[in-house]
Amino acid sequence: MTAAPSEPLAGSVVVLVSGSGTLLQALIDASADPAYGVRVAAVGADRDGIQGLARAERAGIPTFVCRVSDHLDRAAWDAALAETVAAYAPTLVVSAGFLKLVGPAFLARFAGRYVNSHNALLPSFPGIHGPRDALDYGVKVTGATLFVVDEGIDTGVIVGQVAVPVEDDDTVDRLTERIKAVERPQLVDLVGRMVREGFTVTDRKVTIP
Template identity: 70%
Template sequence: MPARLVVLVSGSGTNLQALLDAAADPGYGAEVVAVGADRPGIEGLARAERAGVPTFVLRVADCESRAAWDAELSRLVAEHEPDLVVLAGFMKLVGESFLARHGGRVVNTHPALSPSFPGMHGPADALAYGVKVTGATLFVVDAGVDTGQIVAQTTVPVEDDDDVDTLHERIKVAERTMLVESVGRMAREGFTVDGRRVRLGR
């Protein structure tokens, strides 16, 4: 049986589309069984609907508190019995309830080489610092900001004429490839988390 993926999105869903395309091959070893979002009317949801994948939306504003939103999001995701939850451009931090239920099986990407340049401005921070190489990181989500155990990393050179937009665009291309390859391996081979290290394979 393929691994069951629930993907959470907040925007255009290009990483989601890459996962949907990969999962169309039975050899990939995973299928997207649901897509959730924190706001309606986004292209990520439309991509899922075009692919025939069930969707759900849960806005923070529709819940009495951020903690209530987190608990309800956890419940909605659990309804689809995921083996892995992929945060694909999901612009909200998941919290205590979500991690208590799904922790260790939630992955996210960051457009920098962790632990360098955490937070919302990884490409800009890398450019400002003057590094010659940056990239993207796939990590297991924990309670921190971009602090979880590293599953995979990919490097991207910083060119002399780069601005934030050109650098971020190249990082996103490399990030997408890394995400698809790594999630496929996690699905097919299994993985274990041992301290700070993630090992692929059973």
């Protein structure tokens, strides 16, 4: 697999969310500094009334909602999501707690340009319960991974990772919060570099100049 950024609007990203939007807020805060060089062009969600959308609206960022239930089937939703995101011509699409798996139409449109932040050290503990699964397994180190989304579940090419030690008295909530504390700056740093400097995806390697 070889891909590179296409030539949409330089410096813009679309962020997809499903919940509270703390990762999104980190990107919004960073983008307030012109030196960061990244503009959040729009924030999309798969449901109404979430805090992530409210964060975007407070920052004056355009928002949209694309619900599966509003479409004939999952394929139609996937195509509609791809068209909606494409209208903002993003350099990069960022999944920041977006809980829907996109399909072939979306991946074809944004091949190599759709990244997701996951709260475990992939390939260990994919899925939506990374911190819980890490605790249950008894690992001593977990963390956060930014990766390029592909057709699998958290199987894409890894852009970057940051480690978090697991403490003996950790709960899922405590561990989750400590992972978030390092996940946010990693996301801001790597998204910024990918957008500002460009990147390539070749086989299992992401290169940022």
